[in-house]
Amino acid sequence: MLSELLLKRRAEILHALCSGGSVEHLERVIDMLLAQGELGWEDCQNVLVPGRALYSNARQLLDLVYTKGADSCELFFNAVKQVLPEALGDTFFLSGCHSTLDYKEKPQRTSTEELLTQRPDLVLKLQGCIDGALRVLVESGHFSPTDCDGIQLPIYTPSQQARRLLDHVRSKGESASLVVLQYVQQSLESESSLEQTNPSLTKEFVKYQKKLRSSVSAQSRFLSTYGGTSHMPLDDIYTEVQMELPNNSADNYKSMGFEEIIGPVGSVNDDADTVLASGEAGSGKSTWLQRLHLLWSQGKALQDFLLLFPFSCRRLNSEQRDLSVQELLFQHCCWPDRGQEEIFQFILDHPHLVLFTFDGLDELKQSFADEHRICCPSQRAPVDVLLFNLIQGSLMKGVRKVVTSRPEAVGPALKKHLHKEIHLKGFSLSGIDCFVRKHHSDPNEAAKVLESLQANTALLGLCHSPVLCWIVSQCHKELLGCGEGSLQTITDVYLMILQHFFQHHSTVKSAMGVNWLQENLGTVLHLGQLAFEGISNSSYIFSVTDMETCGVTESDICMGFLIQSKDMSLANSKCCEFLHITLQCFLAALFAILSRNTGCSAISKLFELQEMKKKRLRGTCFGACLNSTNIPNIVKEHSTMAETPNLQITATFVSGLLSQRYQKLWIQCSSSVLVEKKTKQAEKCLSKGMQQHFRSIPQPVQGEKKSMHAMPEFVWLIKCIYEMQNSRLAKDAMSKLEAEHLKLTYCNIGPVECTALAYVLQHLKNPVGIQLDNNSVGDVGVEQLLPCMHICNSLYLRNNNITDEGIHKLIDKVIHLQNFQKIALFNNRLTDACTKHFSYLLKTRQNFLSLRLGNNNITAEGAKQLAEGLKFNRSLQYLGLWGNKIGNEGAEALANALENSESIVWLSLVGNGVGSAGACAMSNIIRNSTSLEELWLTENCITRTGVESLTQALKHNHHVKSVWLKNNDLTSAEIEEMQQTDSRLVF
Numbered sequence: 003m004l005s006e007l008l009l010k011r012r013a014e015i016l017h018a019l020c021s022g023g024s025v026e027h028l029e030r031v032i033d034m035l036l037a038q039g040e041l042g043w044e045d046c047q048n049v050l051v052p053g054r055a056l057y058s059n060a061r062q063l064l065d066l067v068y069t070k071g072a073d074s075c076e077l078f079f080n081a082v083k084q085v086l087p088e089a090l091g092d093t094f095f096l097s098g099c100h101s102t103l104d105y106k107e108k109p110q111r112t113s114t115e116e117l118l119t120q121r122p123d124l125v126l127k128l129q130g131c132i133d134g135a136l137r138v139l140v141e142s143g144h145f146s147p148t149d150c151d152g153i154q155l156p157i158y159t160p161s162q163q164a165r166r167l168l169d170h171v172r173s174k175g176e177s178a179s180l181v182v183l184q185y186v187q188q189s190l191e192s193e194s195s196l197e198q199t200n201p202s203l204t205k206e207f208v209k210y211q212k213k214l215r216s217s218v219s220a221q222s223r224f225l226s227t228y229g230g231t232s233h234m235p236l237d238d239i240y241t242e243v244q245m246e247l248p249n250n251s252a253d254n255y256k257s258m259g260f261e262e263i264i265g266p267v268g269s270v271n272d273d274a275d276t277v278l279a280s281g282e283a284g285s286g287k288s289t290w291l292q293r294l295h296l297l298w299s300q301g302k303a304l305q306d307f308l309l310l311f312p313f314s315c316r317r318l319n320s321e322q323r324d325l326s327v328q329e330l331l332f333q334h335c336c337w338p339d340r341g342q343e344e345i346f347q348f349i350l351d352h353p354h355l356v357l358f359t360f361d362g363l364d365e366l367k368q369s370f371a372d373e374h375r376i377c378c379p380s381q382r383a384p385v386d387v388l389l390f391n392l393i394q395g396s397l398m399k400g401v402r403k404v405v406t407s408r409p410e411a412v413g414p415a416l417k418k419h420l421h422k423e424i425h426l427k428g429f430s431l432s433g434i435d436c437f438v439r440k441h442h443s444d445p446n447e448a449a450k451v452l453e454s455l456q457a458n459t460a461l462l463g464l465c466h467s468p469v470l471c472w473i474v475s476q477c478h479k480e481l482l483g484c485g486e487g488s489l490q491t492i493t494d495v496y497l498m499i500l501q502h503f504f505q506h507h508s509t510v511k512s513a514m515g516v517n518w519l520q521e522n523l524g525t526v527l528h529l530g531q532l533a534f535e536g537i538s539n540s541s542y543i544f545s546v547t548d549m550e551t552c553g554v555t556e557s558d559i560c561m562g563f564l565i566q567s568k569d570m571s572l573a574n575s576k577c578c579e580f581l582h583i584t585l586q587c588f589l590a591a592l593f594a595i596l597s598r599n600t601g602c603s604a605i606s607k608l609f610e611l612q613e614m615k616k617k618r619l620r621g622t623c624f625g626a627c628l629n630s631t632n633i634p635n636i637v638k639e640h641s642t643m644a645e646t647p648n649l650q651i652t653a654t655f656v657s658g659l660l661s662q663r664y665q666k667l668w669i670q671c672s673s674s675v676l677v678e679k680k681t682k683q684a685e686k687c688l689s690k691g692m693q694q695h696f697r698s699i700p701q702p703v704q705g706e707k708k709s710m711h712a713m714p715e716f717v718w719l720i721k722c723i724y725e726m727q728n729s730r731l732a733k734d735a736m737s738k739l740e741a742e743h744l745k746l747t748y749c750n751i752g753p754v755e756c757t758a759l760a761y762v763l764q765h766l767k768n769p770v771g772i773q774l775d776n777n778s779v780g781d782v783g784v785e786q787l788l789p790c791m792h793i794c795n796s797l798y799l800r801n802n803n804i805t806d807e808g809i810h811k812l813i814d815k816v817i818h819l820q821n822f823q824k825i826a827l828f829n830n831r832l833t834d835a836c837t838k839h840f841s842y843l844l845k846t847r848q849n850f851l852s853l854r855l856g857n858n859n860i861t862a863e864g865a866k867q868l869a870e871g872l873k874f875n876r877s878l879q880y881l882g883l884w885g886n887k888i889g890n891e892g893a894e895a896l897a898n899a900l901e902n903s904e905s906i907v908w909l910s911l912v913g914n915g916v917g918s919a920g921a922c923a924m925s926n927i928i929r930n931s932t933s934l935e936e937l938w939l940t941e942n943c944i945t946r947t948g949v950e951s952l953t954q955a956l957k958h959n960h961h962v963k964s965v966w967l968k969n970n971d972l973t974s975a976e977i978e979e980m981q982q983t984d985s986r987l988v989f
């Protein structure tokens with residue numbers, strides 16, 4: 003009778019077990035049947051076949067139970083009732099089934115048997131403490147770290163990890179089983195003592211916290227870029243990245259702990275709860291956030307937060323339903339097995355104990371908007387609306403949120419809701435060193451890679467970007483095989499990784515032939531189309547259907563460019579994403595070039611994106627180009643924030659791939675006529691783009707130089723020209739630039755951009771001032787700029803993370819260049835060691851005009867060095883040392899050197915710890931110099947004696963216009979009195 007019932011309700015049971023898409027229900031039923039001895043291990047293997055559809059597995063179980071007979075069916079029904087009490091309705095169980103699970107009576111002799119009979123319970127208990135259980139198993143010598151890695155693969159849910167652990171323990175025998183049973187017992191005891199010490203944390207809450215921790219840990223242990231080839235534990239490879247806190251120059255570039263980042267330092271809005279970490283593609287945002295997750299889950303950071311909910315905006319895109327906050331948290335992060343309401347109430351009551359993280363806000367299909375406000379946590383809304391309300395604080399006020407994004411997606415509407423913003427700036431030079439050493443277990447190999455990077459600074463510059471550093475390390479064999487300096491552009495590096503992946507999977511283990519691309523053309527075109535359509539449609543996660551549409555085969559997937567999507571809720575649906583967004587852009591660019599179906603219009607639409615945007619055709623531009631190419635147009639109405647940057651990266655790769663250097667590669671793979679046409683088209687677009695930019699330069703204000711303030715796309719165009727390695731194009735473009743001053747402040751210029759800038763700017767006809775303040779040029783960037791220094795008359799590099807090393811290289815070059823007359827280096831990392839180079843410059847160059855070294859770390863020793871040079875210099879007009887530490891001794895040395903100067907016009911020693919002795923020395927300059935007009939001595943410790951000396955000196959001098967003395971050691975009475983003596987003294 004029960005067997006008949008099983009047949010009759012088959013469809014209903016299958017639906018109940020499988021409709022959620024998760025294998026969890028089926029596995030729990032199987033756990034129970036295993037525990038009761040109704041199923042054996044072999045049965046289990048026949049039912050749960052990896053890779054087979056969930057429904058097929060469930061059918062297999064039903065068939066098996068049916069053939070085993072009525073007793074089996076009864077136990078099966080009981081198990082289903084336990085797992086899904088509501089699913090099939092009460093009537094279903096009126097047939098005499100027992101409502102509780104009876105384990106078959108068996109004397110329990112061994113721990114291994116106990117492990118089996120308690121399996122359902124153990125799975126539940128273990129999922130909150132996998133880490134700990136593995137630790138004791140390793141400590142007791144039963145498990146190796148490789149065993150642990152196999153169990154904690156991120157593709158498994160916490161309960162699956164628990165099952166794998168139990169299965170593995172079973173294979174290790176009796177004493178391993180005993181260790182696990184004892185561990186679970188102990189952790190239950192400590193759990194109950196935790197509850198006693200902190201009564202507000204209920205049992206259900208503590209269980210949930212453990213489950214969440216374990217799920218966050220599983221998701222964050224491995225780095226996804228290694229997914230195609232191996233699983234690299236984050237703990238082993240993580241390398242600190244540089245960070246910048248805007249408005250807090252003192253802390254710039256030092257790496258900050260997570261506590262510090264989330265805490266009050268650098269806050270711009272104490273009422274706001276959201277901390278934003280921004281950075282370019284590949285600068286390490288996701289990895290940094292992953293590190294935060296891992297350290298929290300390991301109990302090593304941010305332990306004030308009892309719960310951490312990690313979200314990926316990329317994955318939230320696929321949520322079509324309206325959700326409440328509770329549903330968002332529990333369905334997208336971690337499901338509480340019991341006590342949902344109670345746990346959510348705890349979150350509402352203790353927002354300061356909870357942290358949300360959102361990775362990749364730029365990848366959300368909708369742009370941040372502050373229009374639709376909701377504040378009730380139970381109200382359902384589309385996911386983007388929920389997210390924006392969480393970020394700006396109308397929902398769940400007090401919960402801290404950490405968001406990562408590319409800078410383009412951060413508009414003013416979002417900025418006003420930020421607690422603070424930090425910029426991720428990639429690896430420092432020592433970071434590159436450290437990463438390469440971590441990546442290569444063989445120290446000799448690491449040393450060779452580092453050596454070849456030192457020999458090619460253009461490549462070293464690229465390695466500041468973590469994703470490129472990873473590629474270069476990954477392809478070290480190819481790198482070492484290349485001649486010195488042969489890898490120059492980002493396109494070179496990505497082509498290298500393409501070749502590397504093919505090589506890795508080549509069945510013929512010998513070196514690939516020259517036709518490596520042709521041999522793998524099918525894969526390139528399939529993946530290329532998938533990437534291309536994804537970029538045009540802002541899609542980064544691809545379903546099996548998407549892949550089939552583009553002809554992507556199993557063997558294409560095996561190449562390693564695609565990895566399985568990490569989304570737990572999609573664990574069984576085999577969705578894929580590219581290893582990194584930049585790789586998707588690169589493959590899209592290859593497709594644009596190689597596909598015979600994409601014409602020249604696709605190329606021009608890609609480059610004219612900015613133009614189209616200006617004409618308010620956002621969102622349809624790339625769609626139009628797809629339309630013209632027989633590829634289905636799948637572009638959505640509204641474009642995403644990510645669209646422009648991704649298309650720009652794609653266009654940069656297109657430029658690189660269309661370089662003359664690669665034309666040979668395309669001959670066998672596409673129509674050479676078509677590729678040539680595309681090349682001409684790209685050149686035309688770049689040249690047009692530059693001209694349009696130059697046309698926008700305003701006429702100069704009277705008395706000022708004609709100045710061009712570069713827009714972000716100027717840097718992008720320059721990078722495209724560099725990738726193309728087309729000096730004719732660079733020359734043409736520069737012959738049309740008429741500005742005398744190029745302002746490129748806050749343009750996100752790092753070493754890579756410096757290489758491209760120098761490549762193009764060196765063709766300028768007349769010398770210009772180059773203003774690069776507030777970027778991340780660094781020492782490597784300075785070196786990259788050297789080729790264009792001959793057309794530079796003034797170089798502004800304020801706030802650029804430059805050290806004495808960079809200055810050394812710069813001065814070695816400019817010492818011979820007569821055009822070079824001014825330099826500003828405010829707020830870098832300079833010390834006394836750089837002053838000997840400046841001293842040499844001053845001695846050698848008698849037309850050098852301005853040296854500004856404010857806010858560095860120069861002491862009296864440095865000032866003495868500078869004075870050595872100044873003694874022999876007849877040209878310097880401006881000397882700025884604001885915010886150093888030269889003290890009286892330094893001031894005296896400088897005064898001694900400048901005493902009879904006929905050139906110095908402006909001298910600043912503001913904030914240098916100068917006292918009256920220094921001021922008295924300065925009086926000598928006032929007394930004897932024929933040129934000095936302004937002397938800045940604000941914020942020092944000058945007393946009455948010093949000021950009197952200055953006053954005396956002023957009596958003999960009519961050139962000096964002002965002496966600034968604010969904030970010194972003077973009483974208000976003294977100030978009042980001395981102000982009378984000379985109106986040029988400013989207090």
Ligand code: ADP
Pocket residue numbers: 225226227228239240241242243281282283284285286287288289290437468469470472582
């Ligand atoms: P973003 O999110 O800014 O695009 P990712 O975090 O995805 O950048 O970084 C790209 C790749 O660079 C990573 O997959 C990893 O290989 C490497 N990487 C990034 N940051 C680090 C880091 N701090 N330590 C080690 N490798 C890193």
